[in-house]
Amino acid sequence: MSLNPFVHLDLFGSLMVLVAGFGYAKPVPVNPNNYRVRNADFYVASAGPLMNLILGVGAAFLFSFLAKNNLSTLAGVPMLELLYLFIFINFNLCLFNLIPLGPLDGNSVLPHFLPVNIKIRFQHWNYRYGSQVLIALVVLSMFLPGFSAFSWIASISKSMINGLL
Structure with missing residues (x-):
């Protein structure tokens, strides 16, 4: 390391x-x-998404503090816009990394919540096909108009932000 x-x-x-x-x-x-x-391995895989969540929530508290004290701009920098973007990106990263496919952290997190027989089948399937499915979803989202496999992440992130702010 x-x-x-x-x-x-x-x-x-x-x-x-x-x-x-x-x-x-x-x-x-x-x-x-x-x-x-x-x-x-659950704790190791959860560390990244958990840190994204902690950073997003911490920035949301700072956002609220600055907004309540009319400090939206500090030294000419639009702080609220930057903080909102920081929060949104961190929540998106948290949720995206929890998708249980391929090399993402969700691949190691989800099996801990599954019954043993399903866990073994899931891990075997994901080892063989998880990365390819993830790549296919990304490529389809990029090249098929109107298809977005990950738009739900942004929707959930916005709901989380609205709940915090």
């Missing part, structure tokens, strides 16, 4: 930002032999 961001760069994932408007980084290597508690 390293705090150096260049260690986590993936060439293809970085090029995807230019082509598709989004990309990815190398996953952080985790050694299950170092786990000391049962279900540690």
Whole structure:
């Protein structure tokens, strides 16, 4: 593990930002032999989405404080607009990463809530097809007019924000 961001760069994932408007980084290597508690993989997979949720909620509190005290602009910077965008992005990342497909964190979170027989079938199916289904949904969302496999994420995020603000 390293705090150096260049260690986590993936060439293809970085090029995807230019082509598709989004990309990815190398996953952080985790050694299950170092786990000391049962279900540690659940905690590891939940850490990213949970941090996005915490950042979004914290920014929502700051947003509310600034709005109530008429501090919408600080040093010429439109703080409320920036905070709203920060909140929206973090809630979207939280929900997107909880999708139980392919390399996303939901792939490791969902099985902990399933009965054992379904859990095993889900993990086997997801190992074989999860990444391809995720890629297909992204590609279809980009190239089919009117089709958006992930628009529900933005809707839920907006509802969460409206509930907090």
